[in-house]
Amino acid sequence: MVDDTNVKLISEKDLDEFVNKLIDNKTYNVMGVKAKGERFVFDHLDNAKELRLDYDVTILPPKKYFLPPSEKLMDFNITKSFDIKKSKKSKKRIIIGIHPYDIIAIQQMDKYYLDSQKDDFYKKRRENTIIIGSDIQNVSKHSFAESMKTHTTYSGFDILLTNLGNKYAVTIGSKQGNDLLEKYGHFRDAKKSELKKIDKIRNQIASQYDKKVDIDKEEWSKYLVANYNNTLWEEKSDKCMSCSSCTMVCPTCYCYNILDDVSLNLKEGGRIRTWDGCLLKDFTKVGSGEIFRDDKKERYRHRFYRKGNYLPERYGFVACVGCGRCAIACLPNIADPCEVMNTLSSFDKSAETDKYFIKQQTKVPDKGTIHIPRSATIKNINKLTDRETLIEIKLDDNKSLGHSPGQFVEVSVLGIGEAPISISSPPKKDPTFQLVVRKVGNVTSKLVSLKPGDKIGIRGPFGNGFDxxxxxxxxxxxxxxxxxxxxxxxxxxxxxxxxxxxxxxxxxxxxxxxxxxxxxxxxxxxxxxxxxxxxxxxxxxxxxxxxxxxxxxxxxxxxxxxxxxxxxxxxxxxxxxxxxxxxxxxxxxxxxxxxxxxxxxxxxxxxxxxCGVGKCGHCQINGVYVCKEGPVFRYDKVKKLPEALE
Amino acid sequence: MKPKVAFFDFSSCEGCQLQIANLEEEILDLISIVDVVSFREVMKEHSDNYEIAFIEGSIMRPMDVTRLRNIRENAKILVALGACATIGGINKIRNQWPADEVKKEVYGDADIKDNRYFDAFQTKAIDEVVKVDYYIHGCPINRDEFKHVVTSLALGKEPIIPNYPVCVECKKNENICMFEKGEFCLGPITGAGCGAICPTHRSACDGCRGIISKPEVECVMDILKRYDLTYEELKSKSKLYNYSREANK
The missing domain is CATH 3.40.50.80 (Nucleotide-binding domain of ferredoxin-NADP reductase (FNR) module)
Known part of the structure; x- marks a missing residue:
């Protein structure tokens, strides 16, 4: 129900003026929904006239403003010993027109990125952004948001606009939203009849959905667990092109990759984070070349389990908001969760399973900015075999690494990249530790060629060691x-x-x-x-x-x-x-x-x-993040975990 | 010591080397990290003393084979530059017909017998003749990718060339899918790394970076049906750059 104390009324003309004032103000980068050919996108607004609040769904979700497709996490200069600079702050931003399902998706992203091991880059963008939501005016024919209960929302926005004909109801969701409206908007209080109309409009939105999921979202997990070996996964994935378009357009997918790039003069460089997708073949590839989810059936299935089982077990919500973007993007038409769940609905949800799926999660305390390494110096380097080298490292802050046996660190060679390596020395009070490095990839090949005195970067220790x-x-x-x-x-x-x-x-x-x-x-x-x-x-x-x-x-x-x-x-x-x-x-x-x-x-x-902090998704065995819940596991806990030891 | 680098061209338009010449002021950065000892398009000096050879173009004649083998022997690292070199590309279109027929069509009754310059056989990509260490795909190549490969080699690391399809980059660019516009696009089966430049500029992907996966025919047929396209369109589209690698019915 609408709470009348925080609802204002604004005319269509005054809304335009409000938006134009925000644009002219220059304090903010103002983004909004615009037409792009036959489709819609969130883009920079130059004038209120460009704003299309009558859109159905945008090609990409507004996630791109919080987790950009590509972003620089830090700058460095590889000609200097260890010279890194964290990337600069982002400008204040206003995004206008976000639909409720996308607002709920942002709230889910907040859980992944801000709950434990906060992602500073995401956090800053989130704090710098004002969300002006919009109730849905036209339902996308691919969307099933009503089944996911995401077609309306009462939180997660600073302001929410609801079209009441030639005027808009403005629901205030935060002090920030209130201040913005008071400063730049020309509005009046809403009348009782107008408040009623808002409820009526929201009910009408619900009735516009033709596409419905037959299984309640609370039941998705049960159906998935009972049908892990259903032939559906194979049949559908036979058609999969492994293009990961489904994850690229998803508002709740949050896996990423990290790469180092260096300018042509071999001086300045940056560490770049980009979107990655679990449907891509190399997603689970390790340095030695092994691919842990090589079969596209496994990759295809993983996506649905992540949405409907792994993340619900971990965070308490189904990681699908029913926007239908994946259904639009998937050429062979196999990505639509609504269709897959409806197919599953004809199967048993209570079939006995001997499979184990994670129920608990490890909370990791925050340890500063998650992707910025500490400076360290190579003390000793000894070749053990043709392939392996023992490297002794000293942390430059003179603090002990503080690890427990079985944990690992992420080792950076600036310009080359970062690699996870197990710690080979026992816990100690001094700031040194040892790694056995096998020359398999770019980072390890470079590491073994370094000399005492050379600088490297260290993150961690990470993971669950031996108790x-x-x-x-x-x-x-x-x-x-x-x-x-x-x-x-x-x-x-x-x-x-x-x-x-x-x-x-x-x-x-x-x-x-x-x-x-x-x-x-x-x-x-x-x-x-x-x-x-x-x-x-x-x-x-x-x-x-x-x-x-x-x-x-x-x-x-x-x-x-x-x-x-x-x-x-x-x-x-x-x-x-x-x-x-x-x-x-x-x-x-x-x-x-x-x-x-x-x-x-x-x-x-x-x-x-x-990433080492349970976010990037690469190390996942089913619902388990090996970097957080592992790498050390008790055998009885993983013996029935699909993908672990098979 | 800066690594010595040489550029060579075989049958091609030399447009990929032009892409490098078009680095403009960044050329200065390039020559600050490598010694360019041979690059016919931009300099007159030449030396056969080099470690890294960049090869543009396809192999068409026995004399090309000899020259390419010499380069391979001289170079520690050989990089195929651009579609003609990496996959044969446009030059392979003529492989649809026997080499003799093609020669007759082009040169008619001219006396080319025993002339080694005209002794053409079926077009070959570089790796059909010698071992290729690295591939810089595209028609033309992407300058950023060229820079990535050069800096990687200079730093002693393996360049990272995506093995996922163009769709990934196309989605990141928030393009409207070419299929939605009723056009046949090879993006879903072509290797990325170009930044989806063609679909971003509203032209469907022609597959110049090579086809990375051969999707099951049934799957492709489904897609064609869904978007009201024909198999003939797929075939003719694939022929442009991937004649010998086209999807088989």
């Missing part, structure tokens, strides 16, 4: 395969440390790699034996002729029967496992054979952790 308290008074079996030894080293060096060793029972380290030339830290394992009591077994998949190797030959699973262990210890034993994706299945089977309960197994998973 050391839960390991105390337990036997621990480390299963390290290949590069998996790098993150686990942060933990085994901690537990084998003289100061900590007595808090843990038997320690066993199983380490396997392909060939002897790829083995890392062999001397360190030997050295450790002098000061700490632990059992260590090693293996290589194969030992080429002429190479020297004292350990076993065979896959890592051949080591399990060789350790001093009997099943009676299983309840008191924890195993931590890290290695290439293919290894988990086999290592976990061996651990199960040893009767170690699933809840005593911890795995560390690799994904493309781009």
């Amino acid at each position: 050391i308290k839960k390991l105390e008074n337990k036997n621990i079996i480390f299963v390290c395969a290949g590069l998996g030894v790098a993150p686990l080293r942060s933990l085994y060096l901690y537990v084998t440390d003289k100061k900590n060793r007595k808090k843990f029972k038997e320690l066993k380290i199983l380490y396997g790699c392909k060939e002897p030339c790829e083995a890392m830290f062999l001397d360190e394992f030997e050295e450790l034996k002098k000061t700490s009591d632990y059992e260590c077994k090693m293996t290589v998949d194969k030992c080429p002729k002429g190479e020297c190797w004292e350990g076993e030959v065979g896959l890592i699973t051949t080591l399990f029967p060789k350790i001093d262990y009997d099943n009676s210890k299983s309840k008191d034993t924890i195993s931590v496992v890290c290695g290439p994706p293919i290894m988990y299945k086999f290592a976990i089977k061996s651990l199960k054979d040893m009767k170690i309960p699933d809840k005593n197994i911890y795995v560390s998973l690799e994904r493309h952790m781009k």
Whole structure:
């Protein structure tokens, strides 16, 4: 119901004048809905006459003003040691004509970007923007906003305009909106009859929707969970062009990519954030080239689960406002959530599922501006193998990194880019830490070519590490395969440390790699034996002729029967496992054979952790952000999580 | 030491090199980071001592093959510049007919026998003859992408060339979809990186950056039907730049 104390009346002519005054004022950049050919867009307004409040839907949502398709997060000069400048403030802006569904979409964006780990860039734009909404006058034939209850709104705007014929009702939504109207507008109070008319008009809007979703939005999640393996996903995605047009035009999609760009003189550069889309093939690609959602069926399905299950579980709302833009943009006509949910409505919503979908989320405390790295210096650099290098880094602010074992940092080489790398050293009080860097992509290739004294950028530590308290008074079996030894080293060096060793029972380290030339830290394992009591077994998949190797030959699973262990210890034993994706299945089977309960197994998973703060979407396994909820997971929590270990 | 760079052209309009010449004052930035030792379109000096070779144009004759192989041997890094070089492009239209027929059509009764300049075979893209390290697509190339590739190589990093379709950039530019306007556009199956320049200027995409995915015929037919377009239109549209890579019915 309309509250009469905050509704004013303005004539059509006076509304034009109000808008023109805002434009002439020059304090604000005034944006509004304008015609573009047969369609409509939000664009810069030069005159009130351009404003088209009778529009149906714009090509892009007003999201573009808060999260631009491309924006510079910071400037830097790569010829100087570590010279970064955060991008400047934006000018104050007024956006006129935003429909209720888009206002609600902005409120959803506020949750993603301002709830935890605030995005300063988004926040500033949001604070600098005044929203003048508009009730819908013409319903888009593709929209199903009424089913999503987003065809009207009573919050989220500074001012809302409702067309009452030759005059407009002006609902004030904030003090800012009130001040603006008082300063620039010529208006009067609304009469009782006019207030009634507003309600009547809003009811009429509801009746204009032909397109309806048969499933209540509260039920979307249930239907999706029960139909994860429905043939619908395959049938529809067969037609998908993987163009991600559906996500590009979506008012609630918020995934992004980040790239460094350098000017042709190789001096000035910038870190650029651009829109990205989960339907694109390379979205989940990691440095080593692996693509975790390679099948377009999985990508197609992911989008619907994100809208209807993952984000509702995380934030409490369906991340679709029913604007219908994706339905317009999708050439093969498979992107429309209304149609997909209506197809699902004929299936069972209560089918038993053994799939696990996330129910809880990790809250991460704010740690300053999210995408701006701290300056750090390379202290030492040691080649471990042909591919791997151990790099010791010191933070220039002389503060300790403060990480827990299993966490990772985002490492920047200005001009080249940023990459997530696991921390390989145990927690320490001094400002140094170590990373094992495998040369796979641009950033890692550059990192290993740097010299002591060179500057790099560090963000983090990020993610969920190992909970050391839960390991105390337990036997621990480390299963390290290949590069998996790098993150686990942060933990085994901690537990084998003289100061900590007595808090843990038997320690066993199983380490396997392909060939002897790829083995890392062999001397360190030997050295450790002098000061700490632990059992260590090693293996290589194969030992080429002429190479020297004292350990076993065979896959890592051949080591399990060789350790001093009997099943009676299983309840008191924890195993931590890290290695290439293919290894988990086999290592976990061996651990199960040893009767170690699933809840005593911890795995560390690799994904493309781009932002590190649960926003950019690249590392998502279903509804789980590996950069926040992982990379360390308890096995019983992820064993039924689709996409995790399959 | 600045890397030594050379530009070469084969069958082409040389418009992609012109794009580089059109960097204007930024040419000064370019020569501050690389030593240009050969660039026929803008300088008279030439040297065969270079690390990076940019090749414009398609390969048409045995003598081209010999010359290209020499360049490949001299260069550490070889970059194909523009559609003629990366995919054969417009030059491949003539591959619809046997080379002898084409020659007859063009040169009639002129005596071109045993003349190596006219010894043309079916058009080849550069990577059909030698290994190509990097591709700068487009007809013509996009200057920003050229700058990105040059700065990347100078910094020792892999250039990032999108492998997603033009639609991504077209949507970011908030264009009205060409299909909505009743035009056939190759944007959905053509690699991005051009900033969707053609649809942004109201001209449908002709696929000059190469077709990145061959969509299932059934899917394409659905789209054609939805927008009242014919398969013939798709075929003729693809022929312009992607003759040997056109979608098969």
